[in-house]
Amino acid sequence: MNARAAPPSALSSDRLAAKLLGALDERAFFQDIWERRELHLSAAFDVEEIAVLFPMDKFDEVLTSGSLMSPHLDIVRGGKKLPVPFTQSPSPAADVRQMLRELRDGSTVRVAHIEHYLPSLSRFCRGLEQVLHIPIRANLYMTPPFSQGFQPHYDLDDIFVVQVLGQKQWYWHSDYANQADLPNADMGFDAGRHASSRPPTPILLRCGDVLYLPRGFMHEARTDEHASIHITFATIGLNLGQFVEQLVRKLALSDVRLRRMVRFDPAVEPDPRELSELAALIADCLSNVASSKALAEASAFMRQSMANHRIADLQGRLMRGLNEGFEQD
Structure with a gap:
């Protein structure tokens, strides 16, 4: 008698997107929260789900294999972008050794459009888009202990922050000068005009937590003794x-x-x-x-x-087509 094959895992990144959207719907998200106020979902994902969403070994491979190219990499310290070290030209790959030195010295490494490198994140973005009906991109932020990459600021996109490693202390500035409600590209943040007028509200994000911030919500984040990786899923639609x-x-x-x-x-x-x-x-x-x-x-x-x-789910079709003949769409 042949051994029965193990059933496929019930976990997938698109199902995780559905889980998050279900949790948001329970909060009447579009009616009470969307573009209005922040929302912190504690332990939205467990450790196993985070591992599915963000496979650490695959991310390590992206960083160390030379596949991470300009302009998808930023190094930030004290709110300022630093020159990014690359090893090649004209198609530069990241200099991993120098990147590690920058992390050791307290810099934050940002990988833009990380969904292009990790299929699990791409599927998660597509899952969110199925309900939000707005294009989604993903940026990854890797910060060493006792560090802060960005000074207080607001974003021009609504963001869903997912903490995938360690923890990070966020601060939401609810009141600041010249408040910007749902700012667009012509209303960028100006530290001289948008000074905070009262102490910020702390929000500690632990691994598996999710934080939603509408555009125009002034915030900052810093690490304690724990290193941190978080991913922001940002809306890039039209107002x-x-x-x-x-x-x-x-x-x-x-x-x-x-x-x-x-x-x-x-x-x-x-x-x-x-x-x-x-x-x-x-x-x-x-x-x-x-x-x-x-x-x-x-x-x-x-x-x-x-x-x-949207990227269609065509995995396997190219190889099957080469081997067996292409199907008609």
Whole structure:
């Protein structure tokens, strides 16, 4: 009698994404939290689940095999980026020995788009996208003990932080000068303008914890005696203003008035009547921007962009095709 094959593991990174989304749904995430306030989920994942999401041996292989290329690597100390050491040119690979020296000296190593290097993280991103309906990217931060890579700041993306090694003390600054609500790319953080006005709220992230922070939430993080690796899963979608830009671009294809040049004499203040006429023209041009037809066309473009962003699950098909002949899609 042949021995029965062991059943496949129930754990997978896409199932872990579903687990996280289920926990968020229990908190009425989109109704009460999304783009409004922070959320800390303690022990969202256990040790075994973290090992599935972030296989340490695979990450070590990425770091040491020479596959980590510019510009996906940053080294940060005291809030400033340091020159990144590479061993080759023009296709540089990271100098691992120098990177280890930088870590020993207190620097933080950031790997951008780590999902391109670890399939488990790519599947986790795709799992989040299935419900969030927004493209997701993953950045990894590796920090030695008693260190802080970045000074207080806010991000321009909503982020889900997953602690995958050690622990890290985060601080959320709930009040700061010139508060930026849901900032976009034109509203970058300025330490001179956005000074904190009261002591921050501490949030300790242990391995398996998840922290959600909307864009514009000022924060900082530092390690204690424990080294830390955390991964931020950031939203990279379009806000309503950017969606309207897409609508206007689409409308300009059929309305020649939106393709005409706008001219201003820099030495002369514009005539109020000319500005009034321009405002009336713009209002007339955009009167159909929110029509059902325009919205349908723009939303179709957005859906297609999202579909193009997702990486299809084609694992094994290339090799099977080479060996057995390619299937017709």
